[in-house]
Amino acid sequence: MAGIGEVINSAAAIAKGMGITFREMLQPAITEEYPDAPAQLEERYRGAHVLQRDENGLEKCVACFLCAAACPSNCIYIEAAENTDQVRFSGGERYAKVYNIDYNRCIFCGYCVEACPTDAITHGHGFELASYDTSTLIYRKEQMLVPLPEGGPPPTQHNPAPAGAVGKL
Ligand code: SF4
Numbered sequence: 001m002a003g004i005g006e007v008i009n010s011a012a013a014i015a016k017g018m019g020i021t022f023r024e025m026l027q028p029a030i031t032e033e034y035p036d037a038p039a040q041l042e043e044r045y046r047g048a049h050v051l052q053r054d055e056n057g058l059e060k061c062v063a064c065f066l067c068a069a070a071c072p073s074n075c076i077y078i079e080a081a082e083n084t085d086q087v088r089f090s091g092g093e094r095y096a097k098v099y100n101i102d103y104n105r106c107i108f109c110g111y112c113v114e115a116c117p118t119d120a121i122t123h124g125h126g127f128e129l130a131s132y133d134t135s136t137l138i139y140r141k142e143q144m145l146v147p148l149p150e151g152g153p154p155p156t157q158h159n160p161a162p163a164g165a166v167g168k169l
């Protein structure tokens with residue numbers, strides 16, 4: 001009897017599997033036309049990083065180094081500098097004068113994004129990073145920073161300090 005039960009179970013499993021196969025056969029084919037058309041990526045896709053600005057156009061990064069500390073690949077390099085009343089780049093006391101990510105080493109784990117207290121660094125959807133020249137895989141701040149809006153104020157120097165930031169200078 002156990003043998004007959006096994007046969008029945010196996011037949012049921014095969015029928016179930018074939019049912020899925022036939023059902024999928026009736027679905028319209030989905031063909032990605034990449035690279036002729038943009039790739040369709042999920043919202044949560046972790047691509048090349050983007051350095052964000054706040055609502056005043058200031059850089060969100062305040063050079064706290066937490067992302068670099070969290071990075072398991074040790075691929076984030078930051079040099080911090082002080083904002084002044086005359087020259088202000090971020091809303092905090094400091095800004096990242098240099099911010100590099102070495103994509104030769106980055107494993108797109110997202111730890112840097114998780115660690116950032118100001119949501120300054122996020123993952124974008126850029127994925128076409130391949131290169132025959134590894135030196136081009138060290139991305140600089142200027143390549144990752146969100147551009148200022150068209151017709152907006154010139155980069156940072158004349159931006160007003162956001163509320164609450166003046167007293168901290
Ligand atoms: S995604 Fe991971 S490996 Fe890449 S820079 Fe961020 S923490 Fe480092």
Ligand code: SF4
Pocket residue numbers: 060061062063064065066067068078096115116117118119120121
């Ligand atoms: S990106 Fe975020 S965590 Fe990294 S230094 Fe800037 S503010 Fe700190």
